[in-house]
Amino acid sequence: MSTTIVRRDTTASAVSAALLGLLTLVVLVRLALGSPRGQQWDDSAMHTVMGGRDTQLAMLSLLGYVGIGAVVAVVAGCAVVSVMRGRIALAAGAAAVIAGANVTTQVLKHTVLQRPDLGLGTLNSLPSGHTTVVASSVGAALLVAPRAWRPVVALAGGLATTMTGASTVVAGWHRPSDVVAALAVSLVWTAGVALVLRGRAAPIAGTTAGAVVGCVTATVLLIVIGVRPVLGWDGFVDAGLVLGLITAATAVFVVAAASVCSTD
Known part of the structure; x- marks a missing residue:
């Protein structure tokens, strides 16, 4: 009598995360852009938190690091790790996550999505570009990182993404929905690439704890x-x-992104 061992792969978690x-x-587009009450809440939420001059300077300094240089560094780092692991396909996947998420964000914000005039301005800022840069980089890093490294990547990624997203709101650059939308775009691309690279699923207990600790x-x-x-x-x-919404949404993003990463 033979026994068949079934090894669960990442397909189910990747599809769930993408959905x-x-x-x-x-939902964000429908409520935050197309609903009068949603627009009002979103604008009001942006003006609930503030920082003094020194705080604003610190945040602007942080946001200043989020740009092309940072993206190139992350892609290069992912490529090095992928080569060390003997998984060149992961490097291509990481690049696809970052490029795809950021191009999608810019196309959605400047071409596809429109903010109807409901008395609160028509300039669309959804999704947040800065948050997409950082979140997609975290998704790419989780994708290529060895299983043992993922709790640390989740912690650092949760911290960096929460700081960036919240800073754009405090600085008055973005509404909370813009930040969450950027996380959603990054998650779709991370899950989509993981679906293509499908491998064996990995337990995420350590990454869950790391994500929560980093975000908090x-x-x-x-x-x-x-x-x-x-x-x-x-x-x-x-x-x-x-602040709680941004923190919780970021933690969910990191945990969901980690759940689609394989042990291979």
């Missing part, structure tokens, strides 16, 4: 450097909800 990203994006640490750091409710204690709940 989660697509559904999130569709970023939020604590934001408070330490001076991010505060615009209305003081009267606005504490609203500001907490906004």
Whole structure:
């Protein structure tokens, strides 16, 4: 009598993650762009948190590092790790995640999506370009990282993505929905590439803990450097909800992105 051992691959998790990203994006477009109440909430949420002069300078300095140079460095790092692992296809996959997500964000923001005039301006800023750069880089890094490295990548990625997304909101560059939409776009591309590179699924307990710790640490750091409710204690709940939303959404993104990575 023979026993067949079934090794679960990443197909199911990749499809689920891609659908989660697509559904999130569709809902955000419908509510945050096409709904009067959604536009109003989104604009109000952007103005619930603030930072003083030193805080703003610190955030602008951080955002200044998010650009072409950072992307090139991440792609190069992913290529090196892929070569070390003997998995050249992972390098191509990482490049596809970063390029695909960022091109998609720019096309959606500047060509496809329109912000109807509902009394709050017509300039569309969804999805956030800065957040997409960082989130897609995290997705690419998780894709190529060896299994043992993923908790550390998840921690660093959660911290960097939360800091970037929240900083764009505090600086007044983006609304919260822009940040979450960028996470959704990055997740779709990470999951899509993982589906093509399909391999054996890996447990994600360590990456889940790493993602949560990284995201929460970023939020604590934001408070330490001076991010505060615009209305003081009267606005504490609203500001907490906004920062909490960004933190939770980023943690979900990192965990979902890690879930599609294989052990191969």
